[in-house]
Amino acid sequence: MDISRRNVLLGGAGAVGASALGLPRPALAASGPIKVGWLAALTGPSSAPAIGFNRGVVFAAEAINAAGGVKGRKIEVITRDTQGDPTKAVNATQEMISQLKVDAVWGPTNSGESLAVTPIMARAKMPNIHPCVIDSLIDPKKFPNAFRLSPANFQWDDAVRHYCLKVLKVKKVAVIGDTTGYGVAAANASTAALKKDGADVVYHANIDATQTDMTPDMLRAKNAGAEAIVCWSTSTGMDARLFNTRATMGWDVPFVGHPSMSSGEIGSLVEKPANWDKVYAVGYRSCSYDSAGKLPAHSQELVDKLKGKVDLKDTLLWWVAGGVDAINLIAKAVEVTGSTESKAIIGYWNTLTKYPGYFGTYTFSPEQHNGYPTDEVVMSAASSAKDGTFALAPGYS
Amino acid sequence: MLASIIASGLAIGAVYALIGITYNTMYSCSRVMSFTAGALGMLGGVFGSLFMVRMGIHPVLALVLMLACCALIGVVTEFVAVRPVLKSLDQHLYVLTTLALALLMQQFTAIEWSTEPQAFPKLFGIGSGIWDEKFWVPVLACAATIAGLEYLYRRTLVGRAFVAVAEDNFAARALGLPERNLRIASYALAGMIGGLAGFAGGQLLLAFVANGPLLNFYGFVPVALGGMGNNRGAVIGGIGLGLFQQTANFLVGGIFSSVAVFALFIIVLLAAPQGLFGAPAARRV
Numbered sequence: 001m002d003i004s005r006r007n008v009l010l011g012g013a014g015a016v017g018a019s020a021l022g023l024p025r026p027a028l029a030a031s032g033p034i035k036v037g038w039l040a041a042l043t044g045p046s047s048a049p050a051i052g053f054n055r056g057v058v059f060a061a062e063a064i065n066a067a068g069g070v071k072g073r074k075i076e077v078i079t080r081d082t083q084g085d086p087t088k089a090v091n092a093t094q095e096m097i098s099q100l101k102v103d104a105v106w107g108p109t110n111s112g113e114s115l116a117v118t119p120i121m122a123r124a125k126m127p128n129i130h131p132c133v134i135d136s137l138i139d140p141k142k143f144p145n146a147f148r149l150s151p152a153n154f155q156w157d158d159a160v161r162h163y164c165l166k167v168l169k170v171k172k173v174a175v176i177g178d179t180t181g182y183g184v185a186a187a188n189a190s191t192a193a194l195k196k197d198g199a200d201v202v203y204h205a206n207i208d209a210t211q212t213d214m215t216p217d218m219l220r221a222k223n224a225g226a227e228a229i230v231c232w233s234t235s236t237g238m239d240a241r242l243f244n245t246r247a248t249m250g251w252d253v254p255f256v257g258h259p260s261m262s263s264g265e266i267g268s269l270v271e272k273p274a275n276w277d278k279v280y281a282v283g284y285r286s287c288s289y290d291s292a293g294k295l296p297a298h299s300q301e302l303v304d305k306l307k308g309k310v311d312l313k314d315t316l317l318w319w320v321a322g323g324v325d326a327i328n329l330i331a332k333a334v335e336v337t338g339s340t341e342s343k344a345i346i347g348y349w350n351t352l353t354k355y356p357g358y359f360g361t362y363t364f365s366p367e368q369h370n371g372y373p374t375d376e377v378v379m380s381a382a383s384s385a386k387d388g389t390f391a392l393a394p395g396y397s
Numbered sequence: 398m399l400a401s402i403i404a405s406g407l408a409i410g411a412v413y414a415l416i417g418i419t420y421n422t423m424y425s426c427s428r429v430m431s432f433t434a435g436a437l438g439m440l441g442g443v444f445g446s447l448f449m450v451r452m453g454i455h456p457v458l459a460l461v462l463m464l465a466c467c468a469l470i471g472v473v474t475e476f477v478a479v480r481p482v483l484k485s486l487d488q489h490l491y492v493l494t495t496l497a498l499a500l501l502m503q504q505f506t507a508i509e510w511s512t513e514p515q516a517f518p519k520l521f522g523i524g525s526g527i528w529d530e531k532f533w534v535p536v537l538a539c540a541a542t543i544a545g546l547e548y549l550y551r552r553t554l555v556g557r558a559f560v561a562v563a564e565d566n567f568a569a570r571a572l573g574l575p576e577r578n579l580r581i582a583s584y585a586l587a588g589m590i591g592g593l594a595g596f597a598g599g600q601l602l603l604a605f606v607a608n609g610p611l612l613n614f615y616g617f618v619p620v621a622l623g624g625m626g627n628n629r630g631a632v633i634g635g636i637g638l639g640l641f642q643q644t645a646n647f648l649v650g651g652i653f654s655s656v657a658v659f660a661l662f663i664i665v666l667l668a669a670p671q672g673l674f675g676a677p678a679a680r681r682v
Contacts, residue, residue, distance in 0.1 A: 043508070179652060206652055210611050212601040213405040216647040219398070237514030237603050248526075268450075268516035269603065 033076035034069075034334050036061075036327065037096035039107030039117070041084040050109040052315035052388075053131070054079070056323020057106065059310050064327070070335045075327065078102060082113055089113035090120065097124045103340040104128070104333075106326040111137065111182075118143055127345040129329060131322050134182075138369045145342070147349055147364055149322055149329075149357075151372045156282045157190050159377035160256050163280060164228050165199055167379075167395035168254060174203035174226035176217065176242070178233035183209075186232035186258075194230070202226050209235035214245040222251055231257035240269030247275040255279040255382075262382040262390060276383040280393040283380030286359055287317040288392045295389060302358040303387075317388035318359050325357035402643045404527035408601055410639020411539035412438070415594035416616025417623065417631030418542060419587045423474075425563035425626045426583035427483065429491040433474050434591050435613025436499040437467055439606060441595025443510050446517050446604030456520050463596055464589045471588020474498060475581050499609065507606045514607075517599030531600035538597035542590055543632060559583060563626065615642075618662055624672030633674065 038057055040050040061075040069075065078100055080092035089108050096102045097120070104127040108114050114132040121128045122143040130137070131150040138148045151159075164170055173194055177187025184206055191201045202224035205217050221229060233239060239261050246253060255261060255278065262281035270276050286299045295303065302321055306312065310320060329349065337344035352371070355362045362371035380390030419434040444466050448459035478494040524530050549556035561569040562579050570576045594616075595608065602608050618638050623630020641661060645654035665673065 205650060208652070208655070210602075210605070210607055211646070212409055213401075213643065213646065215401055215405075216650065219647075220650075235514075237605055240514075263513070265511075265513050265515070269514065 031073065033074045034331065034340055035100065035102040036075060036077050036330055037093075037100065037102035037105040037107075038077050038079040039082050039089055039092055039096075039105060039109070039113065040079055041109055041113065042079070042081040043083050047084065048315070049131075049319050050107075052319025053107075053109055053323035053326075055310045055315065056320040056325075057327055058323075059306065059320070060324040060327035060331075063305075064331050070331045071338065073334070075331060077327070082108055084110060084113065086113045086116035089117050093117040093120050097121070097126055102126075103342075104330045104345055106130070106323075106330065108132065118146055121145060125342045125346075127330070127333075127342055127349070129326050129349075131326075140367055140369050143369075144366075145346055147369045147371060149326055149359070149362070149371065150318075151374065151377050152370050153186060154189065155370070155372065155374045155377050156258070157186070157193055158374050159282060159379065160190065160230055161193055161197060161199075163379045163393065163395070164194070164230065164256055165197060167393075168228055168256070170199075170227035172200045172202045172225050172227045174221035174224065174229045175201055175205075176203075176221070176229060176231050176233070177206045178209045178235050178238055179206045180209070180234070183233050190230055190232060207233075207238060209233060209238040211238075212241070214238075214241045215249070218242065218245045218249060218251070222249065222253070226253060229253055229255050229257075231255055231261060233258055234260045236260055236263045236265045236269065239263075240266050243275045243279060244271050247272065252278060256281075256379060258282060262380055262385065264385060267383070273383070279382035280379040281382040281390075283378055283390045283392075284318050284359065285376045285378050285392075286321065287389050288378055288380055288396075289386070289389050290392055298356065299358060299389075312388040315388050320388065321357070321359035325359050325362075328357065329355070329362070398647060400527045402640065402647055404529075404532040405601075406640035406643035407636060408532040408535045408598070408639070409643065410636035411535040412594050412598035412602070412612070412635075413615050413619055413638050414539050414632045414635025415535075415542060415590055415597070416612050417619035417635050418546070418628050419591035419594065420616060420620045421626050421628050421631055422583055422587035422590060423471075423479075424620075426559065426566075426580045427475075427479055428486055429479050429483070429495070430620075430625075431474060431479060431491065431495040431587075432613055433470075433478065433495050433499045433502070434587070434616055435611065436502040436609045437470060437588055437591025438595040438598075438612040438616065439506065439609035440470065440502065441467060441592035441597075442517055442599040442602055442604040442608060443506055443515075443595070443606070444592065445596045445599050446515050447510070449518050450516055450604075456518075460596060463592050467588040467592030468585040469588070470502070471584040471586070471591075472581055474588070475584035479580075479584070499613065503606060503609045506609075510604075510606060512606055514603035514605035517602075517604050519600065535594075535597040535601070538593050539632065539635075542593060543628070546628060555579075555582070615658075618658070620672075622662070622665055622673055624674045627672065627674050630672060630674030634672075 040054055041047050042050050061077050065074045082089040106129055111132040111134040114130055114137050122145055125145055128145050129147045129149050133153045135152050135154050175187050175191045177183035191204050194201050203221040259282045261279050289295050333345040333348040334340055337348050349364050350366045352364045360372045360376050364371045379393035381393050384391035416434050416438050423431040444463040448454040448462050478498040482490040482494055521530050550560050558574050558579055562576055566576050619631045619634030622634035642658050645657040
């Protein structure tokens with residue numbers, strides 16, 4: 001065929017017409033890398049979880065890419081350090097959506113940032129998976145794109161309540177929270193749920209985390225006849241003061257509650273190591289070792305893979321495992337659907353039933369985006385940290 | 398219970414009193430209410446923990462180093478946040494500059510140190526129960542500071558020069574006193590007193606970045622109660638505040654104790670706006 005002006009014009013008009021009619025465009029992006037946006041508070045306050053998650057993210061992406069990628073497509077992780085600042089998280093999210101055009105977002109890693117960016121990602125229909133615990137962050141109607149990788153706070157509360165009532169078999173419980181928004185909300189929810197399940201909440205208090213002397217509240221709890229103290233605070237200083245006061249009072253009441261009670265910093269804040277005994281913090285079955293010192297087989301498999309590549313001494317295994325799972329979940333969605341379209345990734349996640357991640361066995365549906373199973377949330381012996389894992393609290397098999 | 402109230406009330410009251418004296422020392426030489434006092438207290442604990450726990454330095458040397466660092470920060474405060482606004486004291490710009498500097502210190506400490514409380518070691522290892530050193534060390538530090546300041550102001554030439562500047566800095570300058578240098582020295586002294594508050598109260602408060610705003614707030618109460626620039630008033634106000642706060646903790650609980658403290662504070666100021674020990678402001682006409 002001759003190349004004439006008429007032919008060129010006809011061809012051009014046809015192409016414009018076809019694109020206007022919505023005919024398929026050449027799939028240029030389908031051969032490019034899978035872009036994963038990673039909103040991580042890698043520096044600044046509360047950066048420890050993101051640093052742990054990041055080790056898992058880097059490990060998983062490198063492992064997938066070394067094995068040839070996902071149907072030949074490499075995983076490209078685009079990280080933005082949000083520094084724990086919601087404003088920076090919002091800016092990074094907007095950059096990822098409108099400029100970087102990522103295929104999915106993993107993170108942010110703290111609830112404050114997540115509260116700010118979740119509606120933005122929902123408007124852009126951006127597939128998002130995150131580990132933040134605040135209950136309201138997951139709502140499949142309002143945020144059909146948002147999925148939770150870790151337990152929600154109500155699942156922590158379920159596990160704590162179950163441990164108090166079914167394992168420790170106590171009836172009289174004191175509930176203590178700090179005076180932050182989280183501490184007040186968590187303590188109120190905990191008290192309500194305990195009462196609903198027939199427990200006698202003999203003492204309920206919110207304590208300023210900077211209060212130097214915990215004796216008044218501990219005395220009141222003791223005088224009220226508390227057989228266990230449920231504690232909801234992210235303040236390790238407050239936790240340590242409570243444990244020290246318990247020892248000074250010569251009281252052996254168990255503490256059950258927030259994961260911060262197992263933070264390594266408490267080891268240096270308690271006056272004697274024994275003050276940290278009989279403290280049971282929220283943990284995860286996948287990252288807890290049994291009385292023989294053994295992790296579940298699937299978790300041990302991950303630890304073996306990480307050996308020599310990822311340091312677990314100064315972090316928690318669940319953070320690293322969560323990072324690995326997040327990247328694998330995104331990669332798996334692209335592998336199964338063959339697409340990086342938002343609809344395809346979200347649609348795939350909505351079909352997952354008992355997906356065997358390293359951190360948890362996830363199940364999502366269009367109506368339920370809290371994918372972590374409550375029965376995998378367990379209590380850990382708070383002072384038993386070993387390479388990012390903890391001993392199961394007494395009472396678990 | 399009474400013994401516990403007295404022990405911890407006196408201890409935390411002594412820390413508040415020292416922060417009150419820090420406010421006063423800066424105020425008397427510059428007429429500036431510097432809101433870096435709480436940050437200095439916070440840094441006293443952080444430097445103490447840094448030198449003793451992380452670097453393993455002997456407590457005596459750690460104390461000296463901490464005092465030197467806090468004195469330097471006091472001097473920086475004078476240069477950065479106070480001197481530029483001295484000419485327009487009536488506009489109260491110092492509230493902004495000193496608060497901004499305190500915030501700067503706070504954020505820097507949070508990033509470089511930790512946002513979580515860190516351990517502060519025992520200094521002497523003496524005492525247990527209500528006689529634990531965490532209760533009597535702040536009281537001892539407060540008593541030593543008062544004695545030291547009394548000696549400085551009453552028995553030394555430099556101290557008398559401080560008092561002269563505090564009384565009337567124009568007259569002091571007219572007499573040939575180096576008012577600017579004395580003000581710098583005064584801020585260095587205030588830095589040391591603030592740091593000592595955090596160091597002595599370290600076992601109670603821990604080395605914690607959140608102590609800054611707390612001490613700023615509760616350290617200001619004895620100043621207002623005792624009268625601006627009145628160290629004796631600050632000590633009585635501080636100890637009284639500590640005892641009242643601890644009693645309220647026992648009787649009505651943590652959250653309500655703050656309400657009780659500030660309700661009393663407002664009532665006292667309504668009854669005696671110049672503070673319990675301050676003289677009413679008089680202006681010669």
